[in-house]
Amino acid sequence: MRKTLLSAVFVTCLVMLVFSAQNTASQELRIIVESVALLDVSNSSVSFEIPQEMIVPGSAIFLQNIEGGRLKYTSLTEAGSLRKITASLSDFSLLEVLEIGITVSAPDSGRGRVGVSSGRVLLTADPQPVVEGIGSGWTGTEDADGAMVVYDINIFSAEMLVDGVVNPEVLFTLAES
DSSP states (O other), X not given: OHHHHHXXXXXXXXXXXXXXXXXXXXXXXXXXXXXXXXXXXXXXXXXXXXXXXXXXXXXXXXXXXXXXXXXXXXXXXXXTOOEEEEEEESOGGGGGTEEXXXXXXXXXXXXXXXXXXXXXXXXXXXXXXXXXXXXXXXXXXXXXXSEEEEEEEEEOOOSSOOSSOOOOOEEEEEEEO
């Protein structure tokens, strides 16, 4: 009788193990992605001096290859939708004195569709595209990541340019194309 009782308990436990191991369940995982357009400039301020050694007597002042840091951005768009990054000057009265060119290279790294450079663009009060064709993607967060910004400055009017500091502000915008 004892053997029968032990056998019955053993069979019951075995049946419970077998059937409990076969139970499964599933869960639907929904990932909701909202539109994102985030932009950051690695250098919030770029300073440069015009040393006397760079000035050729009798010629206008032209400075080139002024590093402006990097643009880092994340863009999540609807399928088929594209964005661009534009740049503009906040104080267009400076355009009477100087010409500022900007070149923003396409990012070397990043994931997704991070866009292409528009090449050299003259800054004006109107937003000018500097990176185009941005879809869903991001440039990265490391120091060497992002789109490199390089300026050139042509000072062609000396009447309004005086000894001191000139503070033009460049506004970058990540917007729909």
